[in-house]
Amino acid sequence: MERRALSAVADGMRQLGAVVPPQQRLGEELAPDLQYLALWYVRRQASGPTRQAGQYLVALRIRPDDEHHPVRGWDDARKEWVPYAQLLLTLIAGGGAEDIRSDADRRDAVQRRIRSLLYQVRDRPTLLLVNSGNLRDAWPGLSNGQLVRDKISFDGDREPSWIALYGPDLRMVLLRDANSREETSQWFAPGASEDLTPGLAQGLWCTRNADEDNRVFASTVDRPPAGRKVARDLLKLVPTESWPHAPAATASNPQALELTVLGCLSRAVLETSGRSDVRPDQPAIVAASAHQLRFHDEYHPLSRPLPLHLARQAEEYVLPLARESSYEG
Numbered sequence: 001m002e003r004r005a006l007s008a009v010a011d012g013m014r015q016l017g018a019v020v021p022p023q024q025r026l027g028e029e030l031a032p033d034l035q036y037l038a039l040w041y042v043r044r045q046a047s048g049p050t051r052q053a054g055q056y057l058v059a060l061r062i063r064p065d066d067e068h069h070p071v072r073g074w075d076d077a078r079k080e081w082v083p084y085a086q087l088l089l090t091l092i093a094g095g096g097a098e099d100i101r102s103d104a105d106r107r108d109a110v111q112r113r114i115r116s117l118l119y120q121v122r123d124r125p126t127l128l129l130v131n132s133g134n135l136r137d138a139w140p141g142l143s144n145g146q147l148v149r150d151k152i153s154f155d156g157d158r159e160p161s162w163i164a165l166y167g168p169d170l171r172m173v174l175l176r177d178a179n180s181r182e183e184t185s186q187w188f189a190p191g192a193s194e195d196l197t198p199g200l201a202q203g204l205w206c207t208r209n210a211d212e213d214n215r216v217f218a219s220t221v222d223r224p225p226a227g228r229k230v231a232r233d234l235l236k237l238v239p240t241e242s243w244p245h246a247p248a249a250t251a252s253n254p255q256a257l258e259l260t261v262l263g264c265l266s267r268a269v270l271e272t273s274g275r276s277d278v279r280p281d282q283p284a285i286v287a288a289s290a291h292q293l294r295f296h297d298e299y300h301p302l303s304r305p306l307p308l309h310l311a312r313q314a315e316e317y318v319l320p321l322a323r324e325s326s327y328e329g
Contacts, residue, residue, distance in 0.1 A: 019071055019084070021064040021306060022296050029285045031125040031169065036062040036293070037117065038129045038307035041110065041138055042318045054320025055138075056091070057110055059117050060084070060311045071310060074117060081120075084310065091317035110138040111154045118166040125169035127289060129308050133179030142174065149215060150263045163263035164273045171265070171281065173290045175304065176258040184256045200254065202301065204291045206284070213266070217287040219257040221294060221301035255303065257294075259287045 024030055040058045044050075059074040061081055066072075073087030074080075082090070118128070136142035141153030141160070152172070153160035163170055176183055205218040263269070264281040293305030302309045 019296075019298075019306070019310065021062050021070055022292060023064065024289060025292060026285055026288060029282070030289055033063075033065060034125045034127060034289075035064075035121065036060075036127050036129060036305075036307040037121055038062070038305075038311040039114065039117075039135060040131065040308065040311035040315060041135045042315045044318060044320050048320075050319050050321055052320040054318070055106060055110075056318045056320075057113055057138075058091075058311045058314045058318075059113075060307055060314070061121060062307050062310075073314065074120070076113070084314075088314060088317045091314060092319055107138050107140065110135075114139065115154065115166070118170065122167040122170070126167055126171070127286070128170060128172040129290060129305055130172070130174055131304070131308060132174050132176045133181070133183060147174075147260075147262060150266050150269050152263065162269060162272050164269050168273065168275075169265065170263065171261070171286050172263040173286060174260040174262045175290070175308065176260070177303070178255050184258050186255055204259075204284075204288055213283060215261045215283050217259045217261075217284070217291075219259050219287075219291045219294065221254055257304070259290055261286045 021036075024034070038060045040060075042054075042056045042058060044052070044054045044056075046053045061072050061074070063070050063072075069083040071084040072081040073084055075082045075087060075090055077090070130139075130142065132142050139154070140146060141155075146153050146160075148160045150163050151160035152163050152166060163172060178184055200220075200222050202221045205220065206214050206216070261283040264283055264286045265278060266283075267280045270276070270278055270280060290305050293307065294302045296302065296306055299306075299309075304312065
């Protein structure tokens, strides 16, 4: 009961936009004025609550150093960043949802909007966070076969462009989760020896012997509090004298989250941009900055970094409405 009450209060504060982003704990490795841009693509079917189909690209900009409204969303009708609470009111009123019938037109509209948003945030260092499974249908350049290190592809028929073209201090982390297709697996940590039962360890991981320019990482967190009381040595088979514990409730291991640093200020990007006064990024540090955003004092470890979590929650408020009829009777 106490846990539910705390969750309800935290969600109420979230809807008001009263969310303080966690501070980075990476020292001087990242710019102190780094901001986050999270994109989440909403698709509503005609079987939804309003019986109307529609699509909408939610874009959130988080500036931790903003004392008044650190979380803002892009209002495409007003062409400005508005406080998160105001964005939710706009979405629930049906503002912004588009009913685009053609897949090609839909992709063009989404990619055109993304390019415009990147232009809006190019005035300061930015970390772009995108969920691959959520957006790659509208942004085919996020498909595995289209990914090129430190480059962004919008038009499939054209060569991808260096990430610096869309912002001199732009970084991009591509996230992949289960996406209802088991794209990433559940996981556990083996015991230190055969006599020790498996456990769970939270952290940021990469493959063994990965080089310094490795771009793919795994982000893991512990079970939520509701699942921590489940014994680790359960066996789904009939209990025996040597293995007496049988599962009495359904439980699961946490889902691993894949973080791919698609673009950063690498040596290649800096050389191409003619910048010799900037220290190259370490991809592991960029991935760590996204991983840290899964931890917030008011929440249990999140399934996604906080900016994407808030963008995903805004989906609940996208309620496309029927267009007004031009018939006058």
